[in-house]
Amino acid sequence: MTLTPLLPVPTETGRVWIKAESLQLGGAFKLRGAYNRLAQMNAEERRAGVVAFSSGNHAQGVARAAAMLDTAATIVMPADAPAVKMAATRALGAEIVTYDRHTESREAIAASLAVERGAVLVPSFDDVDVIEGQGTAGLEIAEQLGRAPRRVIVPCGGGGLAAGIALALPNSAIVTAEPEGWDDMARSLAGGKIVEVAADAPFTSCDALQSRRVSDLTFGALREAGAHGLWVSEAETQAAMRFAFGLGLVVEPGGAVALAAWLAGKVADSEGDTVIVCSGSNVDPRAFARVMEAA
Amino acid sequence: MTLTPLLPVPTETGRVWIKAESLQLGGAFKLRGAYNRLAQMNAEERRAGVVAFSSGNHAQGVARAAAMLDTAATIVMPADAPAVKMAATRALGAEIVTYDRHTESREAIAASLAVERGAVLVPSFDDVDVIEGQGTAGLEIAEQLGRAPRRVIVPCGGGGLAAGIALALPNSAIVTAEPEGWDDMARSLAGGKIVEVAADAPFTSCDALQSRRVSDLTFGALREAGAHGLWVSEAETQAAMRFAFGLGLVVEPGGAVALAAWLAGKVADSEGDTVIVCSGSNVDPRAFARVMEAA
Numbered sequence: 001m002t003l004t005p006l007l008p009v010p011t012e013t014g015r016v017w018i019k020a021e022s023l024q025l026g027g028a029f030k031l032r033g034a035y036n037r038l039a040q041m042n043a044e045e046r047r048a049g050v051v052a053f054s055s056g057n058h059a060q061g062v063a064r065a066a067a068m069l070d071t072a073a074t075i076v077m078p079a080d081a082p083a084v085k086m087a088a089t090r091a092l093g094a095e096i097v098t099y100d101r102h103t104e105s106r107e108a109i110a111a112s113l114a115v116e117r118g119a120v121l122v123p124s125f126d127d128v129d130v131i132e133g134q135g136t137a138g139l140e141i142a143e144q145l146g147r148a149p150r151r152v153i154v155p156c157g158g159g160g161l162a163a164g165i166a167l168a169l170p171n172s173a174i175v176t177a178e179p180e181g182w183d184d185m186a187r188s189l190a191g192g193k194i195v196e197v198a199a200d201a202p203f204t205s206c207d208a209l210q211s212r213r214v215s216d217l218t219f220g221a222l223r224e225a226g227a228h229g230l231w232v233s234e235a236e237t238q239a240a241m242r243f244a245f246g247l248g249l250v251v252e253p254g255g256a257v258a259l260a261a262w263l264a265g266k267v268a269d270s271e272g273d274t275v276i277v278c279s280g281s282n283v284d285p286r287a288f289a290r291v292m293e294a295a
Numbered sequence: 296m297t298l299t300p301l302l303p304v305p306t307e308t309g310r311v312w313i314k315a316e317s318l319q320l321g322g323a324f325k326l327r328g329a330y331n332r333l334a335q336m337n338a339e340e341r342r343a344g345v346v347a348f349s350s351g352n353h354a355q356g357v358a359r360a361a362a363m364l365d366t367a368a369t370i371v372m373p374a375d376a377p378a379v380k381m382a383a384t385r386a387l388g389a390e391i392v393t394y395d396r397h398t399e400s401r402e403a404i405a406a407s408l409a410v411e412r413g414a415v416l417v418p419s420f421d422d423v424d425v426i427e428g429q430g431t432a433g434l435e436i437a438e439q440l441g442r443a444p445r446r447v448i449v450p451c452g453g454g455g456l457a458a459g460i461a462l463a464l465p466n467s468a469i470v471t472a473e474p475e476g477w478d479d480m481a482r483s484l485a486g487g488k489i490v491e492v493a494a495d496a497p498f499t500s501c502d503a504l505q506s507r508r509v510s511d512l513t514f515g516a517l518r519e520a521g522a523h524g525l526w527v528s529e530a531e532t533q534a535a536m537r538f539a540f541g542l543g544l545v546v547e548p549g550g551a552v553a554l555a556a557w558l559a560g561k562v563a564d565s566e567g568d569t570v571i572v573c574s575g576s577n578v579d580p581r582a583f584a585r586v587m588e589a590a
Contacts, residue, residue: 002302002303003300004300005298005299005300005315005318007297007318008297008320010320020300020318020543022543023300023302023315023542023543023544025303025305027541027542027543084541242580245545245580245583246322246379247318247322247576248315248317248318248322248544248545248546248576249318249543249544249545250540250543250544250545251543281542281543285537285540285587285588285590286587286588286590288540288584288587289583289584289585289587289588290584292580292581292583292584292587293580293581293584295580295581
């Protein structure tokens with residue numbers, strides 16, 4: 001695990017920072033949760049290994065945690081996952097099992113692999129240990145800032161990172177950011193109960209945030225914390241990627257949505273300290289180049 | 296000033312780190328030296344302001360230090376300096392005076408401005424306070440690592456950063472990295488006296504490292520430290536930029552030459568800790584995109 005930097009964003013107030021989880025080992029915060037979950041396994045469980053399903057960043061987090069803790073990892077990934085994420089997962093020694101995202105159920109494949117091998121299934125967000133592991137990013141923020149910030153803006157897929165940070169920073173306002181049409185956490189928080197992403201949700205480049213339903217655990221923690229949610233457009237996400245580039249950071253689309261919400265002025269209150277989490281950097285170089293060229 | 300992160304590079308030994316000066320305020324280490332020089336000025340000098348000449352990163356460093364210390368900055372820049380660097384310098388409140396790099400002398404222009412205005416001329420590397428300021432990067436490396444590393448590989452233009460780090464880390468081996476044909480520090484160290492860059496030196500994308508002559512101060516400090524120098528090709532530099540991208544870092548060509556030297560296996564000895572300085576991130580997005588697309 002790496003202590004990721006808290007980088008000042010040049011502003012007039014001087015009270016805005018980026019928590020660069022994009023610089024975490026494996027290029028995303030996911031190692032935090034995966035490591036914390038795997039560290040709870042006993043010797044017998046470690047011999048049997050772990051199974052996870054993921055479009056990418058969780059895959060790498062579990063694969064790296066497994067390598068660090070000397071256990072075997074099998075990762076179920078969609079056949080059309082970004083090549084860079086698949087290659088990195090394989091390089092960490094994990095076995096990859098692919099599936100067709102339109103016709104097959106990754107949950108069913110992972111569950112049957114887990115039963116077959118006696119392996120532990122590591123969920124990407126619906127797990128107390130995973131959520132608590134992601135929360136270490138929040139503990140670091142308070143330590144690096146010397147105080148709890150007024151608010152933290154967090155990219156949200158299943159909500160594990162946002163829920164973990166909410167638990168770690170009970171006195172900070174938590175704002176979740178999601179891609180347009182994929183703002184199920186925002187709508188769930190607004191309506192007081194979980195709503196799923198619509199079947200006809202629009203295209204999003206934020207592959208890391210394409211979870212169709214948050215969980216009772218993540219939703220419950222964020223509702224309890226009084227969090228609220230925002231969404232951003234593709235154009236706002238790309239503008240955030242270019243802004244981050246100007247600060248020296250590579251940020252993948254899904255990792256840039258919290259920065260996008262802040263840049264777009266969607267976070268109305270601006271008193272006190274604002275910490276923006278940039279949660280991942282795993283993007284194909286050519287896709288990144290296209291966003292830079294659109295400047 | 297920001298404490299820049301020391302990021303682990305995934306390797307078998309686990310003893311290689313990147314000191315990401317590319318994440319320094321202004322996108323390069325230059326603020327360190329400029330701030331340290333300007334902080335020595337008395338009240339009368341601060342009223343008159345400062346003058347500097349630079350192709351970019353030093354310009355921004357001086358402009359930002361001047362803003363922080365509430366003094367006026369005039370920067371002499373080549374008319375063909377990267378647009379991103381000019382815009383950033385202007386945004387910091389500095390006045391920019393351009394010159395034609397093929398027909399005019401920036402030294403003469405800056406000197407005459409300094410005399411005219413009674414302002415202090417801030418050299419980009421040939422100054423004890425500037426060198427000592429850059430050296431704070433070396434002090435941070437030892438603090439972050441918990442010990443002095445076996446070796447530090449440093450991008451080298453005029454040699455201010457390398458000399459500062461050499462003074463800060465007297466027990467570490469210092470390796471300078473330069474672009475092909477611009478390896479005047481390497482040849483000066485090898486020959487025991489300063490040699491200039493040849494008049495017909497080849498094209499280099501490393502605009503930040505195009506100084507034609509090192510100085511007695513920087514050369515002297517590095518010779519005293521037993522430093523030696525290496526050069527890298529354009530292709531090696533671009534490969535390093537792509538490697539840094541995979542770690543989530545935007546690094547400009549000149550900032551990537553130390554990483555390039557390490558990746559190319561040019562640093563023969565690999566025992567103990569290796570720290571690679573990535574010294575800047577100020578590159579036009581389209582130029583960066585072209586390097587990514589060449590992957």
